[in-house]
Amino acid sequence: MSTKDFLFELGTEELPPGALLTLSDALGKSIESQLKDAQLSYTGIELFAAPRRLAVIISALDAQQPDRSIEKRGPSAKAPEQAAKGFAGSCGVSLEDLEIEATDKGDYYVYRGTEEGKATSELLPAILETALAGLPIPKRMRWAASRMEFVRPVKWIVALLGDEVLNCSLLGIESGRKSRGHRFHYPHDIELINAKDYAEALLNTGKVVASFEARKEMIRSQVLAEAARIGGTAEIDEDLLDEVCALNEWPVALAGRFEERFLEVPEQVLILSMKENQKYFHLVDSNNKLMPYFITISNIESKDPQQVIAGNEKVIRPRLADAAFFFETDKKAPLINRLEKLKSVVFQNELGTVAAKAERIEATAKQIAAKIGGNVEFASRASLLAKCDLLTDTVYEFTELQGLMGYHFALHDGEETEVAQAIYEQYMPKFAGDDLPATKTGIAVALADRLDTLVGLFAINQPPTGSKDPFALRRAALGVLRIIVEHELDLDLKELLSIAASNYSDLPALDNAAEQVFEFMLERFRFWFEEEGISAEIYLSVHEVRPSKPLDFVRRARAVSKFLELESAASLVAGNKRVANILAKLESPVTAVIDQSLLSDAAEIELGSALVNLQSAVSTMTAAGDYQGALQSLADLRTPIDRFFEEVRVMADEEQIRNNRLAVLSQLHALFYGIADISKLA
Known part of the structure; x- marks a missing residue:
């Protein structure tokens, strides 16, 4: 099957920087999902996001859907001929083209055929429209006389399937092959031939770094280089880096300076003022102390960068002066x-x-x-x-x-x-x-x-x-x-x-x-x-016993998690489930005191003796919070428990024997329940 690269670019006024990545990811995921539903294959998808554009390139996209086999069951073969003809007509065939299929409920008319796949060019406009309509935009806006709504006014749309324009109209704009360059460096149209030319054409001709990640790393390396030139280290906050990346198409890092007197103010105040108000990166020295410098990201490559730096220094001065004034004023009155x-x-x-x-x-x-x-x-x-x-x-x-x-x-x-x-x-x-x-x-x-x-x-x-x-x-x-x-x-x-x-x-x-x-x-x-x-079942097993000390709760859960790694765990869990089920059916609780003289079968003697031998040690470990050790000791009960349920009839006819065997189970349950309700485990 033939394939073509597909490029879609939505050009707008400046998009909200905090929403840029979210919009880009949502656009890409929606298109991917719809292509999958349409059974259209491709080799890769690449997203682009810049202040004035969202773009998607889909590589080697199928030019057409694959043909699809269709099978429809119609009326019973005993139905009136008119009904059968009606079914055939709904399938676009004559009665002779239908097959009769035998089922356990009788013979039925069946249509089997092949639905020819649609051309990708027919499907893409609706896919794009659905993707744009589903973007997570809390508040949409209208512009000019248009009735269309989007997060910002839409200015152009590029849609290229191979080297041909995909004709469609989205948000009131007809698609074409013309993108636009940087608002200041190249405020002109850029005619695109195909998807592969997109990033390079915008970069070399339009002075736009379309890839968010490429632009982000470009900013990072520039900031680090400027900091090294000054002799400091730039503290790069990832959220701030994302924000300035979303604000710039052609980023240029420039370093400025502020007065050292401001360093008397707690550095967190200065850093926050630079970060929140001006979107500046701050610098620290070898002792991790704030330096009187900042790095700003400009959206233009100025012929006179010193003028840009001076402008930023002029803006930051009153901001820091306000911070210093607030701090000095607040110190005059004790907290x-x-x-x-x-x-x-x-x-x-x-x-x-x-x-x-x-x-x-x-x-x-x-x-x-x-x-x-x-x-x-x-x-x-x-x-x-x-x-x-x-x-x-x-x-x-x-x-x-x-x-x-x-x-x-x-x-x-x-x-x-x-x-x-x-x-x-x-x-x-x-x-x-x-x-x-x-x-x-x-x-x-x-x-x-x-x-x-x-x-x-x-x-x-x-x-x-x-x-x-x-x-x-x-x-x-x-x-x-x-x-x-x-x-x-x-x-x-x-x-x-x-x-x-x-x-x-x-x-x-x-x-x-x-x-x-x-x-x-x-x-x-x-x-x-x-x-x-740690699984929900482990949480529930501990939650059942309601330990009121958080540290104790966590230690129990971690011990149960380790217990489940033991070879004997599955058998012990199953045994505890049986014990819990038996005890739950009793009309009144039974004592956990075992009368050794009433133990007669070898299996119940073995389990009763094992419980007596373990009770003191397990209780001591449980009281000390050594739940892992206690469960490790209880793991030795696997064989006696399995043998007990294989050989002993708990609900014996004689009341004393029955109650004593129930006491054995009650004590067994109590030893485990002192840590967690093991019967809750899967």
């Missing part, structure tokens, strides 16, 4: 002076002010600090100061710096270093994989803050629902679990939630809030374990 003003800042209508939250955090953090061997006075002070930087001008201007600015202001005020550090650490971890608080005071405050929010929101009946989680309670719950588990803290979650709940009163669902949050947080382990490669 603690802002605590009173927090009484006028609402945290949540039903949960009161931020000042009230700070007091609740203090009460909980003090108890947590005592439990983990921290300094209670530090925890108290850090809790009261934790939210005070929210009222500083610096944080008002740069909200991402909350906590960090509190740290700097606390040090300036002469607070203890660990207290200042805890103010910064209270928000850790901010996201999956983020660092955890390192100090015990920071741990106490971070846990208390999250627990307060979780209990409070549940107590006013505002838990997360579906995809809606405005207070980021799922993230808060995972943060609590990570802090406790990764710092190996022997903390009881139920106890902590009870402490947090005791700081509230008169909330509609307060009585059940702690228990609801506990169950909500245990559910977070399901997703935690998915990332570790």
Whole structure:
């Protein structure tokens, strides 16, 4: 079958930089999916994304769909002839062309034929239209007198199948072979002959680097080269790199300088101002200290680059001056002076002010600090100061710096270093994989803050629902679990939630809030374990016994995961399932005390003796948290359990014998259940 390369380019006004990659990926995936559905093969697909264009090149695309065999069953052979003729007519054939097929329900008319595949040129316009209509665009716009809608006004469309234009009309624009060059370097049409010429023609003639990845690496290498020329190291934030890549078609890195006096301001303030406001890359020296330089990416190759640099230096100066002014002004009043003003800042209508939250955090953090061997006075002070930087001008201007600015202001005020550090650490971890608080005071405050929010929101009946989680309670719950588990803290979650709940009163669902949050947080382990490669069945087996200490929960799950690697695991799981099923059918629970004198069959004597021998050691290991060791010991029960179920009739006629055998099973179940409900495993 013959093949042709296909090029599609959508030319627009400047696309939103934050959405460029998303739009490009969605366009490519939609086209790929539709080509697959149409049974059109190709050897490769390449995506291009630049500020004013989205493009796709499909290599060696089939010129036509393959023919398709068709089989349709019609009416019964006993049906009236008119019905058979009607069926034949619907298939485009005469009655003589139909076959009769024998089935277990009788003979039926059948049509078998071949449907000729359509030309790719006939299918592509609808494929493109569907792909564009399905792009993830939250808010579409109209332009000029057009009734068409897209994320930005559409200016041109290129559609080439081989070296011929694919005639179609999309978003009110007729397709052609003319693309456009750089808005300033080459503001002219570029006539394309075929898909293979696309990237090279735009690069050499139009001064446009169409490939997002190529442009991104071009920017990266230029930034690193400029930094090396100055004698520093560029700190390249990948999100910022993506953003400037989406803003430039012909990127040129230029280095500028700002006044060294600004380095007296905390470097995070300067970095954030350069990154967020100006899209600049910052530089650090060999000691990882901020240097008074920045690197900007220009969209033109200027004949006088110094003029461009001077313009950027002129723009950044007042930005950094504002940051310096805010910082110096904020230092004039101690953080603690802002605590009173927090009484006028609402945290949540039903949960009161931020000042009230700070007091609740203090009460909980003090108890947590005592439990983990921290300094209670530090925890108290850090809790009261934790939210005070929210009222500083610096944080008002740069909200991402909350906590960090509190740290700097606390040090300036002469607070203890660990207290200042805890103010910064209270928000850790901010996201999956983020660092955890390192100090015990920071741990106490971070846990208390999250627990307060979780209990409070549940107590006013505002838990997360579906995809809606405005207070980021799922993230808060995972943060609590990570802090406790990764710092190996022997903390009881139920106890902590009870402490947090005791700081509230008169909330509609307060009585059940702690228990609801506990169950909500245990559910977070399901997703935690998915990332570790631990199955849902293992999670459920541990969840069944409801361990209230997060560290204990994780240790149990990991032990069960290791247990399943044992050769005897499958047999032991099956045995536990049988035990669980038998015990579940009893009208009343049975004792787990075995009367050895009532054991008569060799198999039950063997299992009963094995249980007696193991009980003390397994109980000791379980109490010490050595769940892997306990399960390893219980694995020795495989043969006695298998033999017991093969040779012993549990539900014996004699009541004493029956109850004693049930006691054997009950004790067996209890030993495993002390770790997890093994019967839940697949």
